[in-house]
Amino acid sequence: MxxxxxxxxxxxxxxxxxxxxxxxxxxxxxxxxxxxxxxxxxxxxxxxxxxxxxxxxxxxxxxxxxxxxxxxxxxxxxWGGGGVIAPDRLTELVAHNAGQPGMVQLFTKLAAEGTSKNSRAHPFFTDRYDKIRRGTADHVRASQRDGRTRADLDPDLVAQVLIAVMDGLQVQWLYDESLDMAAAMDLLLSTWLPPHTPGPVTA
Amino acid sequence: MxxxxxxxxxxxxxxxxxxxxxxxxxxxxxxxxxxxxxxxxxxxxxxxxxxxxxxxxxxxxxxxxxxxxxxxxxxxxxWGGGGVIAPDRLTELVAHNAGQPGMVQLFTKLAAEGTSKNSRAHPFFTDRYDKIRRGTADHVRASQRDGRTRADLDPDLVAQVLIAVMDGLQVQWLYDESLDMAAAMDLLLSTWLPPHTPGPVTA
DNA sequence: GTCTATACCGCGATAGAC
DNA sequence: GTCTATCGCGGTATAGAC
Incomplete structure (x- = not known):
């Protein structure tokens, strides 16, 4: 003071x-x-x-x-909403990340190191995964109410899988940048969401 | 000598x-x-x-x-075949890994560290991902010929996604062991493979 | 052929001088 | 506010004991 x-x-x-x-x-x-x-x-x-x-x-x-x-x-x-991203925009996120391999690698490494409970990054990532998992699940639920997503899928599990694919694709891509992360992500989304709806989101 | x-x-x-x-x-x-x-x-x-x-x-x-x-x-x-696992048995793999968090964490960390080209682990994981991606894609192709898997899916992309989910789920699980990796993996498999076919594999 | 002892340099953290 | 000095701990190269 x-x-x-x-x-x-x-x-x-x-x-x-x-x-x-x-x-x-x-x-x-x-x-x-x-x-x-x-x-x-x-x-x-x-x-x-x-x-x-x-x-x-x-x-x-x-x-x-x-x-x-x-x-x-x-x-x-x-992207709005405290780091939580609507599934519709995941492909967009992937494409954006493909432009900054350094930051992707940093986060990949830190997320791995942070799995140790005594790591400094541990609280950050624990909180982060918790938040984005909840937020993504909410998006999925909303999407199901609108009829844009199959209603028989457990929103929490879908969220887990979407985030897992996101992270996992980045690892593989860091080892082989010729891989098309966006295409792989699209394949998954197209089976759960309608063929394509990157449409006009309000935010 | x-x-x-x-x-x-x-x-x-x-x-x-x-x-x-x-x-x-x-x-x-x-x-x-x-x-x-x-x-x-x-x-x-x-x-x-x-x-x-x-x-x-x-x-x-x-x-x-x-x-x-x-x-x-x-x-x-x-599992046979040089570390390559048939998609049908991925849930089994996940369940098995859930029993040895230490080894899962070690591999997660090393895979992340290995993304640096000058890392000692880099050649190992580059080769490993290449192999299991190819092997998994072959499994998918065979499964498609048998009519057990949707034929409209690109086998290479499916392989990428399956491996990504595998890796990604483990990271989340390391942060929160209450997550059900097997359930999440099953959700994905059930949408691409028939509702359930852990059936009698030859090997 | 198998191992120990020693020494070296680089790392992060800290206390105290300027 | 910034730097110097010093500490303990990390990996490793070398010489030599057994």
Whole structure:
């Protein structure tokens, strides 16, 4: 509670530093994955010491958290509803992700590392999967009420499968970028949703 | 080509050592994941020095390769055909995996880490996905010729999706073991294969 | 041929100087 | 606010004991 910002340029400079570090961290994490990334390299690229970087974020794990948030915000901005995506737009999502392999790989690696309960990424992904699973199931239920989706399918299981396909296709694609994720996703959607309804969504 | 074994107990002892190390490595990797596992701990559990372990396998990465092979052999023994599994038996596979979360997590983590081209696991998984994708597609094609599977589906895309679901469900399950992977897998299979045909397979 | 002891460098975290 | 110094721990290359 000392100096609410604005009186001098110091805070702005700090914010700029944070932005620089964050951008660089995304870069390095993307290239090397979380575990293999070093504070040293990030610091070197930003042009400051390791402890300098640590000062701004408090540690490697905290830097990770910040990166995850960034991506979350970007996604939430692109598609509405807190990262939850309507099944109709999953193909669109897949196509978009195919344009940024680095970020896809980062998330794939972090999601795997986060399966350890003592991992820093664990709470984030636990919460994330919980949310998007619930949100996707809601979408499916709504779609079933409208008659756009087969009514005999368990919405919760459909949500699990859709998210699983999403994640799983990305892994395979990271190993072989010639694979057509969108086509595979479309195949699945076309059997559960009507042949094609990317139609005019309200949002 | 010196001493084809049998004349003295030295070779047998070495083989035993390798087995001990391998078993312990699987244990530790399973508990901690690859990156977080330490050569030191593995060596300590086996009861020898770190360099002693390194002597037998040449390094942490090489130990990893050996662990991957072990698992591959176990799977190939349980289900025939070089790790390729008939779609009819995927639910069975899922149920089996649900009994060994440690190994599932290890593979999930390694598959993610392996997406980096410079990773030691990269060649293994590149080859593995290639093989099982081809093998699964063949199964689907055969199933289509028999009329047991819808003929209008692209076998290659179906293979991609089936494998993706397999992998993706495991990730979600690692975050929430209350999820029913088998039910989700069944839901998908039941829409593409006939309502249910776990029937009498020859093998 | 099998293993131990030693040493080296890189990592992340922390305390304290400027 | 930023950096220097230092710590313990990680993997591994080498030499030499048995």
């Amino acid at each position: 000392k100096r609410p910002a604005g009186s001098r340029g110091e805070y702005a400079k700090t914010a700029q530093r944070r932005q620089d570090i964050l951008r660089t961290a995304v870069e390095v994490f993307t290239e090397r994955g979380y575990e293999a990334s070093s504070f040293r390299e990030i610091a070197a690229r930003v042009g400051m010491s390791e402890t300098g970087v640590a000062f701004h974020f408090g540690g490697k794990a905290a830097l990770l958290a910040a990166v995850l948030e960034i991506r979350g915000e970007q996604d939430a901005a692109r | 010196k001493r084809p074994a049998g004349s003295r107990g030295e070779y047998a002892k070495t083989a035993q050592r390798r087995q001990d190390i391998l078993r312990t490595a699987v244990e530790v990797f399973t508990e901690r994941g690859y990156e977080a596992s330490s050569f030191r701990e593995i060596a300590a559990r086996v009861g020898m020095s770190e360099t002693g372990v390194a002597f037998h396998f040449g390094g942490k990465a090489a130990l990893l390769a050996a662990v991957l092979e072990i698992r591959g052999e176990q799977d190939a023994a349980r």
